[in-house]
Amino acid sequence: MLRTHTCGELRIQDVGKKVVLAGWVDRIRDLGGVKFIMLRDRYGLTQVVLSSDNHADLRRESVVQVEGVVRERPKETINKDLATGEVEVVAEKIIVLSSPLKDLPFYPGETKLPSEDVRLKYRYIDLRRKEAMDKIIIRHKVAQAVRNYLTSQGFVEVETPFLTKSTPEGARDFLVPSRLKPGTFYALPQSPQLFKQLLMVSGLDRYFQIVRCFRDEDLRADRQPEFTQIDIEMSFNTREDVLQVTENMLKFVFKQVLDVELPDKLDHLTYDYCMNTYGSDKPDRRIGMEFKDVSDCFMESEYHVISNVLAQNGVIKGFTLKNFSEKMTRKLADELDELAKSLGLGGILWFAVDQNNVLRGSALRYLEKNYKTVVEKLSMQPKDVFIFAVGKNNIVNSTLGEIRKLLGERFFSHLKTGFDIFWVIDFPMFEYSEEENRFVAQHHPFTMPNLEDLEKYRDSDLSKIRAQSYDIVINGFEVGSGSVRIHNAELQREVFKLMQLSEDEIKVKFGFLLEAFQYGAPPHGGIALGLDRLVAIICDVSSIRDVIAFPKTSSGVCPLTGAPDVVSERQLKELKIKLGGD
Numbered sequence: 001m002l003r004t005h006t007c008g009e010l011r012i013q014d015v016g017k018k019v020v021l022a023g024w025v026d027r028i029r030d031l032g033g034v035k036f037i038m039l040r041d042r043y044g045l046t047q048v049v050l051s052s053d054n055h056a057d058l059r060r061e062s063v064v065q066v067e068g069v070v071r072e073r074p075k076e077t078i079n080k081d082l083a084t085g086e087v088e089v090v091a092e093k094i095i096v097l098s099s100p101l102k103d104l105p106f107y108p109g110e111t112k113l114p115s116e117d118v119r120l121k122y123r124y125i126d127l128r129r130k131e132a133m134d135k136i137i138i139r140h141k142v143a144q145a146v147r148n149y150l151t152s153q154g155f156v157e158v159e160t161p162f163l164t165k166s167t168p169e170g171a172r173d174f175l176v177p178s179r180l181k182p183g184t185f186y187a188l189p190q191s192p193q194l195f196k197q198l199l200m201v202s203g204l205d206r207y208f209q210i211v212r213c214f215r216d217e218d219l220r221a222d223r224q225p226e227f228t229q230i231d232i233e234m235s236f237n238t239r240e241d242v243l244q245v246t247e248n249m250l251k252f253v254f255k256q257v258l259d260v261e262l263p264d265k266l267d268h269l270t271y272d273y274c275m276n277t278y279g280s281d282k283p284d285r286r287i288g289m290e291f292k293d294v295s296d297c298f299m300e301s302e303y304h305v306i307s308n309v310l311a312q313n314g315v316i317k318g319f320t321l322k323n324f325s326e327k328m329t330r331k332l333a334d335e336l337d338e339l340a341k342s343l344g345l346g347g348i349l350w351f352a353v354d355q356n357n358v359l360r361g362s363a364l365r366y367l368e369k370n371y372k373t374v375v376e377k378l379s380m381q382p383k384d385v386f387i388f389a390v391g392k393n394n395i396v397n398s399t400l401g402e403i404r405k406l407l408g409e410r411f412f413s414h415l416k417t418g419f420d421i422f423w424v425i426d427f428p429m430f431e432y433s434e435e436e437n438r439f440v441a442q443h444h445p446f447t448m449p450n451l452e453d454l455e456k457y458r459d460s461d462l463s464k465i466r467a468q469s470y471d472i473v474i475n476g477f478e479v480g481s482g483s484v485r486i487h488n489a490e491l492q493r494e495v496f497k498l499m500q501l502s503e504d505e506i507k508v509k510f511g512f513l514l515e516a517f518q519y520g521a522p523p524h525g526g527i528a529l530g531l532d533r534l535v536a537i538i539c540d541v542s543s544i545r546d547v548i549a550f551p552k553t554s555s556g557v558c559p560l561t562g563a564p565d566v567v568s569e570r571q572l573k574e575l576k577i578k579l580g581g582d
């Protein structure tokens with residue numbers, strides 16, 4: 001090795017030792033008689049002292065090897081913020097291994113950083129920053145803990161193909177043209193879903209893989225076209241077994257990586273409960289603001305707007321904001337009203353209970369008689385605000401859900417500490433796609449429906465059929481989803497048909513799966529968790545780009561390599577591809 005110690009290693013006990021360090025020159029301080037350099041590597045920083053007669057050509061970010069003796073720093077120069085801060089190395093010899101040929105676009109030791117685009121273009125410099133590199137190391141620890149836990153439970157890691165056929169997870173495929181079979185394409189996997197199910201048919205029994213998945217979606221703020229899943233599948237299990245394994249794995253990871261104990265038993269909330277209480281299937285419960293139905297307080301309302309809605313099975317629902325009346329300005333009220341209108345409601349109503357119990361708010365005229373019952377029902381205190389909406393239950397839920405999210409982000413982020421982790425179960429099996437004019441699977445079509453619901457509603461209302469699926473939610477993010485699967489060819493065929501897939505489509509797309517199910521398939525089920533999001537939550541950062549070594553921007557571009565890029569005529573010719581104009 002070119003070094004005897006790392007730059008994060010030397011302590012007071014090492015005083016007197018002759019050592020060799022190697023790393024980057026983070027900073028240089030020239031005091032005339034002596035020079036101090038801060039030498040940096042992945043492990044930390046060590047101060048090196050050079051006498052002025054050393055003429056090595058040192059610049060910031062030069063890579064150097066230093067031979068010298070460890071000595072105790074004078075009392076007044078001890079740096080308590082640095083693990084090596086009690087010592088310094090007096091250099092006897094310094095060799096410059098490589099020197100920057102020009103100024104760096106930015107310096108990792110500086111507090112003021114350039115824009116993310118610049119940092120991603122020079123990600124190898126960005127990663128020289130400890131805070132940036134630490135997240136990549138935590139990612140490794142999470143992946144390692146996952147591997148260790150699952151292996152201890154008998155799971156086997158198996159690689160599945162990247163050059164494959166489309167798997168329907170609801171996104172667009174990335175296609176790879178085949179040179180040997182011109183005119184045909186592989187699809188990069190949106191997930192290993194079908195392969196992991198085939199592994200269950202093969203008898204592997206317990207599979208996992210930390211695997212890259214590819215989805216060509218219009219990128220929303222924090223999506224990546226390639227991302228990593230912790231993919232799990234097991235046989236002869238109930239839904240509870242998958243939830244238990246996943247819970248235990250997460251407990252192990254949080255303990256190993258953060259030394260945090262997750263709750264012993266995680267809550268199981270139904271999809272309906274979440275939508276009715278938070279207007280979201282992945283609520284962050286740390287900010288409170290649960291919805292309360294106050295329809296009963298308005299049963300005798302004289303106002304047509306209200307009585308009409310109630311007569312048509314509508315609802316009056318809202319949430320209380322504690323001690324919020326001063327923040328509930330006209331401007332904010334108008335903003336929320338606009339938001340509600342853009343989401344399909346007539347608007348939003350609100351009132352504040354003032355110091356002297358005098359009401360203030362847009363709801364006043366509807367409240368003359370009902371005011372006291374609402375305040376009592378909600379046990380409102382002076383300065384509390386109640387924000388509510390009137391209308392069809394699902395629109396009221398989703399609108400209040402967005403308002404809750406907005407207010408949560410703007411006013412209550414201080415409540416977002418610790419980990420709020422729970423299961424959401426009993427999602428609908430199908431949802432109606434206006435775009436495709438048919439029902440599509442809410443999770444994916446391999447999900448086992450609730451069989452009683454299927455019996456009851458297969459001919460009348462598909463939206464009422466629940467699925468044997470589940471999501472794990474952490475801090476308002478859907479970190480994983482999965483389901484018990486169909487393992488019977490006939491039922492699988494029926495589900496495809498309910499989604500209006502033709503015999504031909506079924507055969508071409510899923511013939512191999514249906515065939516496999518004819519040769520003896522065990523009951524099975526599984527889940528996939530997003531590793532990027534899980535690590536981002538563990539690192540307490542909002543963007544998954546921070547926990548990916550070489551991420552793409554939100555427009556799917558890699559600023560470092562310039563991908564995606566044009567290719568040569570020759571490559572296109574070999575693939576028999578002609579580029580068309582617009």
Ligand code: ASP
Nearest residue numbers: 191193482483526527528
């Ligand atoms: N393949 C599914 C997904 O990517 C997860 C699963 O059902 O296991 O969302």
